Amino acid sequence: MERTIALTVNEESYEVTVRPHWMLVDVLRDRLALTGTKKGCGGGACGCCTVLIGGEPALACMTLAIRCGGRHITTIEGLARNGTLHPLQEAAIAHGAVQCGYCTPGWLLSAKVLLDRNPAPTREDVRAAISGNLCRCTGYRKIEDAILAAAARTR
């Protein structure tokens, strides 16, 4: 059983033929060559496959691709626009919030969801917002600093 679905990813339209048991993360990475979405645990716990579907956070390793027909998806590749980094990306660089970088795409998108809804978050808001994104390198502190700084800059 196969089905062709229309996807909008980072404001570009795609038609992809998928089988029902294919995961969105694999379709993004293997069919659309959007490898910025990472695979960490395959079990919905690490958050490094976080993407936005219709502006809401979703785990691409726990999402069937076939269910995404007609949906608007944002991946990490869509966060910068026309070569201009998003304030969150700028802040991540400026605050040393990146070490191995494997969790980075996921928490940047979680942070975008937060700032889209809450432009003036507290540190506690930030911590809750990224609590679904495991990081083993940074101890989270510089990630939180970066998100708070990006929020302050965007306001």
Added chain:
Amino acid sequence: MTLPKFDYVAPRSVQEACQLLEGGGGGARAIAGGTELLMALKNRQESPGVLVDLAALPLDKISYSDEDGLRIGALVTLRHLAAHPLVGAKYPVLAQAARAAGTVQLQAMATIGGNLCQNTCCMYYHRAAGARQSLDPCLKLDGDLCYVVAGSAQCWASYAGDLAPALLVLGATIVIADSHGEKIMPLRDLFSGDGKRPHTLGPGQLVTEIRVPSAASRSGGAYVKLRQRAALDYPLLGVAAYVAMDAAGTTCREAALALTGVERTPVIVEEACRLQGEALTDGAIQTLAAAARRRARAINNVCGIPVRYRRDMVAVYAESALRRARDAATH
């Protein structure tokens, strides 16, 4: 980790969905948020022939009126529920429970209907797929033994949904649809008491709506959760409390207490009704908390934290939830 192969249908109406589920017999499974089902598929704990996608069904609305109370479509996500201003204002226990589940991403994907229909947990059921190969399957995996309670003929896996206790203390009812139509029943009747098949839904039956009576004035609720980390974890114990006070704010008109994570079903602490007409003193709260401790029969099916600690915490957490509920109701 790949998924096993299955067919996929996306019905447009509840009727159609129920017919597809019924027609598929045991081989059809409904998928809503998918956060739990897809994991079970990846782990080869389940292998349905067809997934019936509920996403297109018109069950994603929240409405409130003073006559009808709160009505929550079964496909409302936990994130939507927690962020809803009316839910936060009138039913804080519900918003707290929704926010306590999983992570932000899981809350955005998981639905309230799916959460109520959450499968039971057990460290032996969730053991590594590789390890499972050499072992005789447990009751929950259609075998005939229990690794937790040796010699038991029944499965002791625990129900650990966060939303159920909150909805139970609010006196929720649910709408069940099947190909013949709809019926309304108390939420508590959704739970079978069997660890292996924890729900009473038949094939072809779906929870379509959750109804909560209109919020009483001078009421308050709270959900407290015992877990090792601030996010991600299932509750080792979850306690929801609800109290409504009289106009003077001194006497209890209504009280309810429910637990999750400690039994094969969510546990309703019936002794809470004894508080009706009583003053909500610390002593009264402690008496009820002690009753909760007696009702919870947590067993040793979770990694890491000993079961006696979970049992000991029932009274502590029940007291905490009741105090918070009282404080919310009286302030």
Added chain:
Amino acid sequence: MKLVSEGVDAYRVVGKSYPRADVRDKVTGSALYLEDLRLTGMLYGKVLRSPHSHARLVRVDTSRARALPGVRAVITGADFPFVHGESIWDEPFLARDKVRYKGEAVAAVAAVDEETAEDALALITVDYEPLPAVLDLAGAVKPGAILVHERLDTYRCELGITPIPGSNVCNHFQLARGDVAAGMAEADYLFEDTFTTPMQQHCSIEPHIAVCRVSNDDEMTLWLHNDSPYRCRKEIANALKIPLKDVRVITAPAIGGNFGGKGGLKAEAPAIALAWTLRNRPIRIVYTREEEFCAALGRHPSLIRMKTGVKRDGTIVARRAEVYLDTGAYAEKGPTVAVFAGVSAAGPYKIPHVKVDAYCVYTNKCVAGAMRGYGGPQAAWAYESQMDIIAARLGMDPLEIRLKQVYEEGDEHITGQDSVSQNLKECLQAVAARMEWGKPLGKNRGRGIACMERAVKTPFGSAAYVQVNEDGTVDVISSTTEVGQGSETVLRQIAAEELGVPLESVAKAAPDTAFTPFDASTTSSRSTFHMGNAVKTAAADARAQLLTLAAPLLDAGPSDLTIRDGHVSVQGDASKTLSIAQVLRQHYGPSGTVLGRGYYIPTMPKRSAEYYSRYMVYWLLGANGAEVEVDTTTGQVKVLKLWGAYDTGKAIHPVNCEGQIQGGAATGLGFAMGEEVIFQDGEVMNPTFLAYKTPVAPDVPEIVPILVERPHPWGPYGAKGLGETTNVPVPPAIANAIFDAVGVRIKDLPITPDKVLDALKKREREVRHDAP
């Protein structure tokens, strides 16, 4: 280029926190990890693993799996009868004759896609004859214990490893100084405690991956994220008995976390076995998270018995430590983890009489090896917890008792080495000052402090080239791997500083053993120091060559010239200047470059020649402080704030250093408060991120990083290593804070609330019992 933060000193590039070289790629999702590599004709490998802790392999039937369409190879240990190991050659690529742990590789499949490979695994049938297993340390060291390796006596071992034949001990390390019995007799008080730690797992968010292709001529190419390409190459070539030149290791541009977990042969082993069988097809193996927990690597579970003799004034006069490390079914790096744990076990204190025995012990469990701290966390849990036990008994301040006897500059270390650049006292004082040690706290709140020393592995070499290109840009050619720690940026900074060019004109690519020169390993916090020295030497060599080329062009002697911002000038005459590109063009015409070479290996003092890994070119030194609040009703501990002061030498990149201190503290916090690989009958019961409790953001409090910058005399610009041990003192600092808060002592990690509550209840009973 905008600086992350600006330092003030004489250096132009060193000491300043530039944005990392790889950071733009990492925030835009364009960084390339091994997971992103696809090669033409690539096949997908999967591994069938043992469900038994110990069993004889009676029969493995692969015929049905082979017959599955899309399957290209199915192999077992009989098809690939090779054995590998870093210090003891004990581990088959695929199990032969018997399996020794639940999770051991029994068969491997290569297929056209992942699904087919998974389906094929289900078609392999294995008949096992289960054998009795040894599943814990106590059982493994009992006389007459079941042996995990019956023929340990015949295994090839590296120099300095001392197995005890006929036992499960694969290395017995001993360290002695003075006369412990006499020391104990001198003491006013004797303390005897036992401390245990569980297995911790690295939890790199990127799982283990390997891609391998073998040509018909036995030439092997591996695309890896192994932390140490040369070490890995040697292990492979030794195992297969092929020349080193026939193994080429190409390292992925980005690596998603390491912490010691990506050394050795993990996903590499089955990928090699399949590729060797199925020539000319690249084989890709990606571990599942379950394999990460059950079949990769963890930190050694430990049991440490510590007996200490102390004078009334708090002076430690004698210490006897017995360290037992559970290395699981194969030695991996366990034997040297035992050496490092043993060297540190007495703690960083001037103790005249010390005897340490460290045992690395086989059990039928998944393998333990290198993990951040490498024996340090287990040792520090014992010696820093006991330090506070001693202080409490003597009524001394925990800070004072440490300051009184930590090593200082010039002190003779128990290894016999003179202490050089010993700044532990400053680290302790810095933490104490920042955390306002001694200031009263509220009820059920407490403060704790702990420190550590740990050796850097010595003596191991690092080589580097620095190539100056035609346009004046520079390539640093080195085999240090960028595992997230920031080594690419630090090495670029060193090259830029030494050469006199701007940082942005210097690049550092990922290693490839075909082109980048030798490096022992990216481990043990050795890279900034060792590779930094090699890069600095190579850059100085390139600089000297450039000056020689420029001298006639500028009509001056080489010693009259200077290089600054990529321009060679005559000192004192700014008008006479040429860009590096102009120098090269004018000298060579269109195609000239300069190649500088550098090599660094620490020289060993003569008297230390017999001390394999005991003479240390420097010590990693640091201290952590913790403030906690304990809920006495629930036993739950809230860690309110952490401090970490570490001796960085000269900090080349201060923000990177802060990141190492904060990240290490979070890993230490996890080890303290909840991380534990839970075994039942040898089975890992929690092999998921849901069941294993790695801290999430709200679990981690504010962590104050403090850099104690005391330039090391032999380090590049005075720098030394840092990241390896920034987790080490955190668990005892927290345990000590809990004791300070509520007076209970936890000796077994992790500090779960049930343990705290039990201890509180026990103490309450004792108090009641003691009451008149």
